[in-house]
Amino acid sequence: MMDFQRRRLALAMESTPTLLRRATDAAASATSTVSAAEETIAPYDHGLNGVAQTNNMIFKQGLWWMLGAFGFVILLVRIYQVMWSHIRHVSAMSIEGERQTYWKYAQAHWMPSFKTDVWYAPLWGKRHNREIRLSSAMNMGTLPSRLHFGQLALYGISNIVYMCYVDWSNSNKYSLCAEIRGRSGTLAAVNMIPLFLFAGRNNPLISWLKISFDTYNLFHRWLGRLAIIEIFVHFLAWSIVQMAATGWSGLVDRVFHDPFIASGTAGSWAMFVILILSLSPIRHAFYETFLTTHIILAFIVLVGALIHCLTPTEIATGLPQQTWFMAMFAIWMFDRTARMVRLTYCNWSSxxxxxxxxxxxxxxxxxxxxxxxxxxxxxxxxxxxxxxxxxxxxxxxxxxxxxxxxxxxxxxxxxxxxxxxxxxxxxxxxxxxxxxxxxxxxxxxxxxxxxxxxxxxxxxxxxxxxGHHGLDSYGHAVLVAGATGITHQLSYLRPLIEGFNDGSIATRRVTLIWIVRDYEALEWIRPWMDEVLRMPNRKKILTIKLFITRPKNSKEIVSASSTVQMFPGRPNIPLLIRKEVHAQMGAMAVTVCGPGALADDVRSGVRQVQEEGTVVDFFEESFTW
The missing domain is CATH 2.40.30.10 (Translation factors)
Known part of the structure; x- marks a missing residue:
């Protein structure tokens, strides 16, 4: 019995190293297999392999539905505003200004605070269109309003969430890169459709939604920045896998000789150059050069992206995004064609x-x-x-x-x-x-x-x-202009006075406030203003307040009458608006065209008088760039 136990113990001791070696070999083999799986490059270096196309299409729909929801809500608001203005116009145009009491006060108790805190509110403080100056020759542009910032933030966060919704637990980094490549490329293409649409002067949404081209230009700039970041991620994710598969020499060879990669690279670098040139200090310092270069580079981006989607060698039918870029090309061609039609129609006849x-x-x-x-x-x-x-x-x-x-x-x-x-x-x-x-x-x-x-x-x-903002339904109109901004406000005077004489509008009081540096500026508009001042019943409806900020001679400051008044120095804009509200007739419209600082003062003044509970609407004409 003792001999059997000794032999069994000896056999166990002899077999232990063998078992240990087998166990070690098995573990090593498993580790090698996992390592090999983690480092597998093929098939993620080409085609749609590893691209989560189902999720890409879901997120595409998500972004487009968000833009559609924005547009639909604004459309409903505009339809309501147009209908309400028409009802106000028809009912008030035969009523004296003092009797337009119903239209003077807000019908919804929440509307004044909504205008103050959301509709007309800057991002913070009162700065909106006043340029952020870095020096006398350089500035950083303007800030969006609170409403625009909210829309941009919601859309931007959606892009970030969709971009980050990938399988981060994937042990194969090349498969992960393929998924990121597909996601970033899809999101960039999605954003480029509204990017091209918003850039056009003949964008049909301008007239449908009654939103100025200046506002669309704001969204165009931020959509462009989003698209450029996503294109950079797209190119980087492809480069990581390509470098691992073929090395630097293989990557360079594809960039210069493969039409699919070369076209995508050309478009990507064109977008990168656009980003550099569109930085606010550079754009403002060399705007005319920037504009010409921007159009050329945008065309390169469009052509490069279209070729990139049509020529992948691994996919016979091309990338699924090709129809999107065809739509962009159609949008671009529509705008250019409409511009040529307008030019031809306006400037040539027999x-x-x-x-x-x-x-x-x-x-x-x-x-x-x-x-x-x-x-x-x-x-x-x-x-x-x-x-x-x-x-x-x-x-x-x-x-x-x-x-x-x-x-x-x-x-x-x-x-x-x-x-x-x-x-x-x-x-x-x-x-x-x-x-x-x-x-x-x-x-x-x-x-x-x-x-x-x-x-x-x-x-x-x-x-x-x-010309989206008609004033005919307002009993009271306040037109504020700074320097050459008088051109925008001057265009309203003759139609308003003629409408008053015809009894076809509700307006009963018009106040024109013009701020200029010196008296000589009156020469700019003298022939037209003389015609306005000679119109019948002009004194019954129009009051002009002219502020000369730097008069050369105090004798120049002479008020011709109670309806044409001149003042030295800069006006207190909020105080002037408050005085107009105290004499308000019916609903009031306040419009401004001029330097950004003046526009911000007028906006601030309008927000302050909302507490009165009267209807005071604000319209701003601006060309920010």
């Missing part, structure tokens, strides 16, 4: 082409009158893009339309004859353009250097655009 008279005005301004060879209907509060044959004809810039005249040799007898006569009518459109730098400075210098300080040149007008 009578010839548009000519412009450019006059150099005091205060380094140009007064431009464009004689169009046909009748063009132009509403108050609109703007147009103009260009001149002798001054960088490839450039065009937006300016508010100050005055419109229609010229005909015959007077119409009835509406039918009026329609016929429009074919034989021409239109004159006038602007006041301050000489800043680049295009506007060249325009002023060309006129100023002429012996008569005026030139006649071939020109072209593209427009009109804007």
């Amino acid at each position: 009578r010839g082409f548009t000519e412009a008279i450019v006059e150099a005005m005091p205060g380094e301004c140009s007064r431009v009158t464009m004689h169009l060879p046909r009748h063009v209907d132009i509403k108050a509060g609109t703007h147009a893009y103009i260009r001149f044959a002798g001054i960088k004809p490839w450039e065009n810039h937006p300016f508010s339309i100050a005055w419109v005249d229609h010229h005909s040799e015959e007077l119409p007898v009835d509406e039918k004859e009026l329609m016929i006569m429009k074919k034989n009518t021409t239109t004159s459109v006038s602007f006041v353009i301050g000489a800043q730098s680049g295009f506007t400075r060249d325009l002023y210098n060309m006129a100023n250097n002429s012996p008569s300080r005026a030139i006649r040149t071939r020109a072209a007008l593209e427009g009109p655009y804007g």
Whole structure:
């Protein structure tokens, strides 16, 4: 018995190393297998392998539904506003201003606080359109409003959440990179559709939703930044797997010789250059160069992305995003075609082409009158893009339309004859353009250097655009202008006075507040203002308050009458608005066009008077860039 136990113990001792070696070998083999699995590159270096396409399409729908929800809510609000304005217009246009009490006060008790805290609220404080200046020649642009910031934040956070919703527990980093590559590329393509749509002047959403191009431009800039970040992640995720599969030499070879990768790389680098050039200090310092370069680079991005989606060698039918980029190309072509149609229609007829008279005005301004060879209907509060044959004809810039005249040799007898006569009518459109730098400075210098300080040149007008804010339903209108911003406000005066005389509008009181540096600025608009002051019943409806911030002579500051008043120095804008509210007739509209600091003061003043409980609506005309 003892001998058996000794032999069994000896056998166990001899077999233990063998078992240990077997166990160690098995563990090593398992570890090797796991390691090999973690480092597997193929098939994640090509095609849609590893791309979570189902989730990509779900997140695509999520972003588009969010944009659609934004648009739908705004559309409902606009429909309500249009209907309410129409009802107010029809019911108040035959009532004296003092009796428009029903429309003077807000019908919903929560509306004034909503306007104060959300609708008209800046992000914080009162700064919104006042530029954040870094130096006298450089600034960082403007801040979004509280409402716009909320929309941008919600959309941006959605992008981040969708971007991060990947399988981080995946032990194969190359598979993880493939999933990130597919997600980032899909999100970038999704964002590029509204990016191109919002960049167009003929974006149909502008008129449908009555949102200014300036607001769409804000969203365009932030969508572009989102798309560029996602494109960079897309390129980086592909590069990691490609480097592991073929090394640096293989990556470079594909970048330069594979149409699929080369087109994507070209588009990615074009977007990166756009990002650098669009940084606010650079964009503002070299805006005209930036604009031209931006259009060229955007076209490269569009073509590169389209080729990238059509030419993957591993997928015979191309990437699923190809139809999206075809839609972008259609959007781009629609905007360009619409612009060409507008240019052709406004500036050419059997009578010839548009000519412009450019006059150099005091205060380094140009007064431009464009004689169009046909009748063009132009509403108050609109703007147009103009260009001149002798001054960088490839450039065009937006300016508010100050005055419109229609010229005909015959007077119409009835509406039918009026329609016929429009074919034989021409239109004159006038602007006041301050000489800043680049295009506007060249325009002023060309006129100023002429012996008569005026030139006649071939020109072209593209427009009109804007004009979404009608004032006819308001019993009281306050128009605030700074410097050349008078052009926007001046365009309302004649229609409002004519409507008052015809009894076709609800407006009973109009106050024009104009802030200028010196008295010479009156020359900019003298011929049009003289016509306004001669209109019948002008004194019954219009009061003009002119503030000269730097008068050269105190004798210049002379009020012509109680309805045309002049004051030295800068006005207290909130106090002026409060005084208007105390004399308010019906619903009130306050509009502003001028420097960002002035616009912010007016916005602040309107927010302050909401506590009165009266209807005071705010409209801002701006061209931020």
